[in-house]
Amino acid sequence: MRVPSPRPFLKWAGGKTQLLPALVRMVPRKVREGEVPVYVEPFVGGGAVYFHFNSRFRFRECHIFDVNEEIFLAYTVVRDRVDELIEVLQELAGEYLSRDIAGRREYYREVRDAFNNRRIKIARGQFHPSWVERAARLIFLNRTCYNGLFRVNSRGEFNVPYGRYRNPLIVNEPLLRQDSLLLRNTSVHLGDFSRSFPFMSEETFAYFDPPYRPISRTARFTAYSQDGFSDAEQERLARFFAACDAKGALLMLSNSDPRNTDPCDDFFDRLYGDFSITRVPARRAINSDGAGRGSISEVVVTNYPIGRSGTLSLE
Numbered sequence: 001m002r003v004p005s006p007r008p009f010l011k012w013a014g015g016k017t018q019l020l021p022a023l024v025r026m027v028p029r030k031v032r033e034g035e036v037p038v039y040v041e042p043f044v045g046g047g048a049v050y051f052h053f054n055s056r057f058r059f060r061e062c063h064i065f066d067v068n069e070e071i072f073l074a075y076t077v078v079r080d081r082v083d084e085l086i087e088v089l090q091e092l093a094g095e096y097l098s099r100d101i102a103g104r105r106e107y108y109r110e111v112r113d114a115f116n117n118r119r120i121k122i123a124r125g126q127f128h129p130s131w132v133e134r135a136a137r138l139i140f141l142n143r144t145c146y147n148g149l150f151r152v153n154s155r156g157e158f159n160v161p162y163g164r165y166r167n168p169l170i171v172n173e174p175l176l177r178q179d180s181l182l183l184r185n186t187s188v189h190l191g192d193f194s195r196s197f198p199f200m201s202e203e204t205f206a207y208f209d210p211p212y213r214p215i216s217r218t219a220r221f222t223a224y225s226q227d228g229f230s231d232a233e234q235e236r237l238a239r240f241f242a243a244c245d246a247k248g249a250l251l252m253l254s255n256s257d258p259r260n261t262d263p264c265d266d267f268f269d270r271l272y273g274d275f276s277i278t279r280v281p282a283r284r285a286i287n288s289d290g291a292g293r294g295s296i297s298e299v300v301v302t303n304y305p306i307g308r309s310g311t312l313s314l315e
Contacts, residue, residue: 004175006055006182009078009139011148012046016209019254019298020052022280023207026306027057028250031205034058036250040206042193044071049207054182062186063199070138070150072190077135078176079183080127086173088136093170096144101164108144108162111137116157143170194240202248210237212256213267231267238271245275245303253301260296272301 008017016023030036037060041050044064054062066072077085096107115137120130142148145160153159189195193210200206211229234255244251253272257279258265269277279297 004172004178006051006178007175008046008048008051009172009176009179010046010074010142010150012048013147013149013151016048016254019280019282020048023049023252023254023300024052024056026252026278026300026302027053028205028302028304031057031250036203036205037061038063038199038201038204040196040199040204040249041065041209042196042206043209043211044075045209047075049209050186051179051182053207054186059185059205063189063196064186065189065191065193065196067190067192069190070134072188073131074135074138075183075186075188076127077131078180079186079188081132082176082180084132085136085139086171086176088133089139089171092136092140096140096170097167104144105162105164108141111140112145112158115141119156140170143168193237197240197244197247200244200247200249204247204249206244206249206251208237208241208251208253210234210253210255213258214256234267235271241272241301241303242274249303251275251301251303255299255301257297257299268299268301276302276305278302278306 028036034057036057039050039053039057039059039062041047041062042065044050044066047064050062050064053059064075092111096104099107115134118134120128120134138150141158141160142150144163144165146163147160148163149160151158151160193208196206210233213229213231213234237253241251241253255268258267259279278300280300281295282298
């Protein structure tokens, strides 16, 4: 059987898989040639860029961060307890797939209720056996919920409805094992992006993928944490980006392009005016009804030159 390449084990709203060709082309030469030993990702989320970059480039060590406790827990379990995780996932999948449609819906709700009612306090650096079952439930819900979303309400409860897929792949054992192997050179950190600062140096390449600034009123997605990411937070991140630049790290950041809906909105052009800004094509839904789906642009900021500025074509 063909061994899969490492890639995200979670479906993730706003994932960067489609942007990977453009991002790879914008990686600095020193990284391509294996001269930069440390990779840092302060907003790892689903990890599309992390898995691709860590498997493609020769990093000695990686540091990934997320403010979401469930993400921290899931990456830690996949790295350190993959055998146990697969075993619990197989039990969940067996129970789910043995039922009819009504039974599957009922079981989904049972697992979701258990996930919400048995939340655990996570202590950094103190693994607990209960993490394995919780990570398995997270992956199960992610694979069986509507549209593969991770969304929580103001109380931190997972609230995505049942997805009604005919035959969802709940246990992708080969992929989980490949991801576990890749994660061995990686430290998983729980916390705000600012906690990555000690790992920024002339030996570091960092990619920032913050919660995107909404480009329309209907495009806002209250995604994976109870806390939003306001314009004030975007501004704080821009100051942090500049501080990391001062430490000599090589930096790349992506975000939505406000000019898709308002040609006069220069929010990111002002925030990152001292750096290189390139616009790359992407397929996103601007409107909630899907009518706005199509090719739009996203902003990529780097603190190093990438050739000509302007718009990068993927042709």
